[in-house]
Amino acid sequence: MSTSANGSAAAGTxxxxxxxxxxxxxxxxxxxxxxxxxxxxxxxxxxxxxxEAAAFGNDLATLPNFPAxxxxxxxxxxxxxxxxxxxxxxxxxxxxxxxxxxxxxxxAALKANIGDVPxxxxxxxxxxxxxxxxxxxxxxxxxxxxxxxxxxxxxxxxAMSTLTQGAxxxxxxxxxxxxxxxNMFALGLLSxxxxxxxxxxxxxxxxxFAKKPEVAxxxxxxxxxxxxxGETTEAFGTTFEIAPAxxxxxxxxxxxxxxxxxxxxxxxxxxxxxxxxxxxYPITPASDVLHELSKHKNFGITTFQAEDEIxxxxxxxxxxYGGALGVTSTSGPGIALKAETIGLGVMTELPLVVIDVxxxxxxxxLPTKTEQADLLQAYFGRNGECPVPIVAPATPADCFDxxxxxxxxxxxYRTPVLLLSDGAVANGSEPWxxxxxxxxxxxxxxxxxxPNAPDGSGEHWPYQxxxxxxxxxxxxxxxxxxxxxxxxxxxxxxxxxxxxxxxxHEKMVRLRQAKVDGVxxxxxxxxxxxxxxxxxxxxxxxxxxxxxxxxxxxxAKGMPIAQAHLRHLNPLPANLGEVLASYxxxxxxxxxxxQLSMLLRAKYLTDIQSxxxxxxxxxxxxxxxxxxxxxxxxxTAV
Amino acid sequence: MTATDLGLPxxxxxxxxPTTDEPQKAKEYKSDQEVRWCPGCGxxxxxxxxxxxxxxxxxxxxxxxxxxxxxxxxxxPYYMNTYGMHSIHGRAxxxxxxxxxTRPDLSVWVVTGDGDALSIGGNHLIHALRRNVNLKILLFxxxxxxxxxxxxxxxxxxxxxxxxxxxxxxxxxxxxxxLALGAEATFVGRAMDSDKKGxxxxxxxxxxxxxxxxxxxxxxxxxxxxxxxxxxxxxxEAAQRLIPLTPGEPIRFGAEGEFGVTxxxxxxxxxxxxxxxxxxxxxxxxxxxxxTAYGFALxxxxxxxxxxxxxxxxxQVERETYDDQARAQVQQAQExxxxxxxxxxxxxxxxxxx
Numbered sequence: 001m002s003t004s005a006n007g008s009a010a011a012g013t014x015x016x017x018x019x020x021x022x023x024x025x026x027x028x029x030x031x032x033x034x035x036x037x038x039x040x041x042x043x044x045x046x047x048x049x050x051x052e053a054a055a056f057g058n059d060l061a062t063l064p065n066f067p068a069x070x071x072x073x074x075x076x077x078x079x080x081x082x083x084x085x086x087x088x089x090x091x092x093x094x095x096x097x098x099x100x101x102x103x104x105x106x107x108a109a110l111k112a113n114i115g116d117v118p119x120x121x122x123x124x125x126x127x128x129x130x131x132x133x134x135x136x137x138x139x140x141x142x143x144x145x146x147x148x149x150x151x152x153x154x155x156x157x158x159a160m161s162t163l164t165q166g167a168x169x170x171x172x173x174x175x176x177x178x179x180x181x182x183n184m185f186a187l188g189l190l191s192x193x194x195x196x197x198x199x200x201x202x203x204x205x206x207x208x209f210a211k212k213p214e215v216a217x218x219x220x221x222x223x224x225x226x227x228x229x230g231e232t233t234e235a236f237g238t239t240f241e242i243a244p245a246x247x248x249x250x251x252x253x254x255x256x257x258x259x260x261x262x263x264x265x266x267x268x269x270x271x272x273x274x275x276x277x278x279x280x281y282p283i284t285p286a287s288d289v290l291h292e293l294s295k296h297k298n299f300g301i302t303t304f305q306a307e308d309e310i311x312x313x314x315x316x317x318x319x320x321y322g323g324a325l326g327v328t329s330t331s332g333p334g335i336a337l338k339a340e341t342i343g344l345g346v347m348t349e350l351p352l353v354v355i356d357v358x359x360x361x362x363x364x365x366l367p368t369k370t371e372q373a374d375l376l377q378a379y380f381g382r383n384g385e386c387p388v389p390i391v392a393p394a395t396p397a398d399c400f401d402x403x404x405x406x407x408x409x410x411x412x413y414r415t416p417v418l419l420l421s422d423g424a425v426a427n428g429s430e431p432w433x434x435x436x437x438x439x440x441x442x443x444x445x446x447x448x449x450x451p452n453a454p455d456g457s458g459e460h461w462p463y464q465x466x467x468x469x470x471x472x473x474x475x476x477x478x479x480x481x482x483x484x485x486x487x488x489x490x491x492x493x494x495x496x497x498x499x500x501x502x503x504x505h506e507k508m509v510r511l512r513q514a515k516v517d518g519v520x521x522x523x524x525x526x527x528x529x530x531x532x533x534x535x536x537x538x539x540x541x542x543x544x545x546x547x548x549x550x551x552x553x554x555x556a557k558g559m560p561i562a563q564a565h566l567r568h569l570n571p572l573p574a575n576l577g578e579v580l581a582s583y584x585x586x587x588x589x590x591x592x593x594x595q596l597s598m599l600l601r602a603k604y605l606t607d608i609q610s611x612x613x614x615x616x617x618x619x620x621x622x623x624x625x626x627x628x629x630x631x632x633x634x635x636t637a638v
Numbered sequence: 639m640t641a642t643d644l645g646l647p648x649x650x651x652x653x654x655x656p657t658t659d660e661p662q663k664a665k666e667y668k669s670d671q672e673v674r675w676c677p678g679c680g681x682x683x684x685x686x687x688x689x690x691x692x693x694x695x696x697x698x699x700x701x702x703x704x705x706x707x708x709x710x711x712x713x714x715p716y717y718m719n720t721y722g723m724h725s726i727h728g729r730a731x732x733x734x735x736x737x738x739x740t741r742p743d744l745s746v747w748v749v750t751g752d753g754d755a756l757s758i759g760g761n762h763l764i765h766a767l768r769r770n771v772n773l774k775i776l777l778f779x780x781x782x783x784x785x786x787x788x789x790x791x792x793x794x795x796x797x798x799x800x801x802x803x804x805x806x807x808x809x810x811x812x813x814x815x816x817l818a819l820g821a822e823a824t825f826v827g828r829a830m831d832s833d834k835k836g837x838x839x840x841x842x843x844x845x846x847x848x849x850x851x852x853x854x855x856x857x858x859x860x861x862x863x864x865x866x867x868x869x870x871x872x873x874x875e876a877a878q879r880l881i882p883l884t885p886g887e888p889i890r891f892g893a894e895g896e897f898g899v900t901x902x903x904x905x906x907x908x909x910x911x912x913x914x915x916x917x918x919x920x921x922x923x924x925x926x927x928x929x930t931a932y933g934f935a936l937x938x939x940x941x942x943x944x945x946x947x948x949x950x951x952x953x954q955v956e957r958e959t960y961d962d963q964a965r966a967q968v969q970q971a972q973e974x975x976x977x978x979x980x981x982x983x984x985x986x987x988x989x990x991x992x
Contacts, residue, residue: 057989200987246991253988263983270979277740279732297968299977302739304964307765311732314725314762318705318736321723322744326736340726348723434988437980477721477737477744478656480700485669485715487724488708497671498716 031096036105046083057244188226264403279315369616728759883950
């Protein structure tokens with residue numbers, strides 16, 4: 001089999017096409033999970049499969065899930081890395097709860113993931129890895145492929161390592177190197193099963209390994225071998241088609257949250273016509289923002305990899321003082337370290353965008369897993385009364401818009417702004433309707449050029465405010481006649497000199513609060529299709545997808561439910577109190593122990609049902625569906 | 639890609655900072671704020687020296703920025719009629735790095751103390767020095783914590799009895815010059831607060847140096863560590879202890895120049911009588927020596943009891959700065975391929991829904 005695949009692959013580079021008549025099943029949606037050892041290339045495999053789905057025009061959502069260890073002990077459960085992709089012919093909201101198809105590259109991957117596969121699901125295993133030693137590593141007493149433990153599933157046993165090595169026998173590549181291409185074999189097989197376009201993957205491999213053409217060709221060969229294996233073996237009687245999704249008109253691309261966030265910062269620099277300085281320290285899961293921005297120096301972006309988190313934000317604030325768009329990016333532990341500098345930004349009233357890609361906590365916590373437990377840290381995690389505006393993206397693509405929004409607020413109000421992304425949106429991906437840059441908001445700023453003292457003295461008062469926004473003027477070093485000193489000590493209103501005056505402090509604390517409270521944010525919109533819902537589900541951040549998917553399912557059962565989602569956490573939308581009051585029951589699902597619920601109860605004196613989970617993984621739609629259904633039954637019964 | 643690769647000529651520290659033909663006076667550098675250090679504080683003399691020195695640079699006053707951390711000396715920016723920021727304890731070098739990297743038209747000065755720079759901010763200091771960011775760091779060393787009222791500092795001598803060490807400090811102190819050299823500093827100097835001429839000379843060289851320049855200034859705290867440097871101020875004592883460093887000249891000191899510096903058998907330096915050493919065996923001072931071992935050996939001649947203290951410039955070498963190179967990369971990227979936002983957002987793999 002593999003020989004013929006090899007032969008025909010070598011014959012030309014035409015796109016692969018299936019010739020054997022197989023039964024074609026049309027599906028609306030499918031969830032596929034690739035699972036293997038950390039070193040097996042599962043993230044790359046999943047990513048490529050996603051790109052194929054995107055190129056085909058499906059709607060999609062992804063969930064990478066990997067350990068913090070770069071290479072945990074081989075073949076063990078902690079070393080399992082997986083990538084789940086959900087694609088459909090309609091607009092979907094989540095990466096899917098349970099995989100319809102599990103590709104397990106070794107016993108550990110099977111053991112760690114089989115519990116998520118619904119009965120009747122498809123399991124494709126690489127039998128070559130199911131030797132005694134690997135089985136023992138994960139405490140399989142007998143080979144699950146030989147006992148009846150997998151009888152509830154449709155199991156396909158494929159000797160992927162052997163077949164890959166066979167396909168690459170003539171390439172001159174060593175056995176070990178050849179075996180490493182088995183992930184592309186798996187990708188080829190799945191690509192055949194789901195009628196995916198293949199040109200993109202082949203082009204990608206040739207570009208990725210441009211400096212090692214023999215490796216590129218080996219991967220292409222393995223990919224094709226997988227495809228031909230599916231086509232010729234008859235082991236797989238059925239293939240599946242998922243038609244392109246009917247999304248709104250326009251041109252799309254696939255994008256992850258961290259890439260969208262980085263592009264948002266690039267766009268913010270362009271739209272504000274300011275140079276950008278990103279001061280940062282590498283930290284999971286935020287580092288990709290640094291990696292991406294460091295590639296775009298041609299947009300006037302400087303990336304400064306600092307000696308620590310504190311220096312990262314310090315440099316960003318120093319750049320902001322000089323008139324640049326200062327940005328810092330981190331995850332929760334880094335926010336703890338940056339807190340004092342955020343305070344200085346609040347006191348000196350300089351614009352600053354502070355990105356927190358949240359992970360599981362506390363302390364080092366779960367670096368590669370998701371959580372939204374930094375909301376209260378963002379609100380209150382500094383000394384003194386130290387308010388900052390807070391925004392959060394709802395989806396991977398929304399990271400682009402939220403970066404522009406954070407920048408708008410920072411520049412308009414001269415304040416640090418906290419942007420709360422999280423691991424799920426940061427690493428997840430979805431189709432993105434590419435914006436026309438001519439429609440992006442104008443973020444241009446005006447710097448102070450003339451002394452502004454209201455007493456006509458010709459002095460410059462650095463803390464003189466715009467009466468509408470309460471923002472102070474941005475007077476840059478280098479501007480003649482506006483020399484002034486700022487700093488962390490309390491400032492006299494207007495003149496900005498050090499002041500220990502009790503009344504002045506009272507006034508300044510309240511002014512800083514009033515400035516943040518007065519940030520203009522859009523009203524929250526409620527999705528209540530039938531208009532008669534009595535229960536409102538309110539979310540923020542990355543829970544948007546599973547909440548929305550669950551709400552759809554509940555509605556499909558004929559039960560009305562309203563959904564609203566917050567992108568602005570501080571200040572909260574002006575209409576939120578009214579919205580909360582207009583429903584009999586409000587439920588707030590969060591990946592923390594109820595932080596937003598606590599804020600809402602305190603601010604609106606209203607009862608909130610908090611539903612929380614801190615498993616390091618996003619909510620499942622079926623889980624929320626069941627929670628919402630129970631609540632709706634109770635509320636209706638009253 | 640570095641500035642050298644791009645064929646950029648080597649520059650002075652102030653080459654990109656706008657100048658003025660208008661003569662300036664020290665008075666113009668004084669802000670309207672009342673100076674509030676304790677009477678007799680060494681900071682007054684340093685402030686006056688710097689206010690007298692800055693007009694000699696001929697820079698536009700608005701293009702000078704002082705950034706400080708926290709501590710007595712860090713109040714410095716409030717008294718300067720330039721731009722300034724009184725920031726966070728220990729963090730001034732990081733803020734100055736961001737400013738200097740994005741604004742080559744500014745002369746950026748960091749004002750810090752022994753606690754601010756060497757204790758809480760030690761990390762930022764060493765990294766600013768190794769990166770060689772174009773900023774000047776004035777390290778006011780009074781060997782005590784003043785603002786918090788008298789605890790020992792990272793430069794206090796062993797055994798120091800203070801409020802927090804009633805039985806004496808058991809910490810080994812830092813030698814700031816040794817530390818800076820270990821951190822790959824390209825310019826390291828030292829001066830006394832009371833030595834206006836010597837301090838002005840070192841400041842002048844520091845200002846013109848392109849890259850990070852650190853100047854340790856011995857500064858008396860009359861309240862919590864009074865007289866810490868008296869032995870360097872008493873004329874007779876000073877002659878025995880202070881070792882002035884003059885480039886190109888043999889290193890000699892003493893009232894009659896009777897002492898000098900010579901090499902030891904293992905690559906270090908030591909002091910002795912010129913009569914014993916022999917004039918030909920005196921070390922001729924050369925701050926441009928690339929190897930930091932020389933400056934380091936000089937910095938180790940004294941000990942923490944100040945029995946021999948070289949002053950002047952220990953090291954002054956050329957090395958490309960972080961900020962010049964970072965800007966050159968941005969410029970090169972922009973020239974090679976100006977940013978096209980629509981193209982970036984669109985990327986390579988797209989599909990269209992009709």
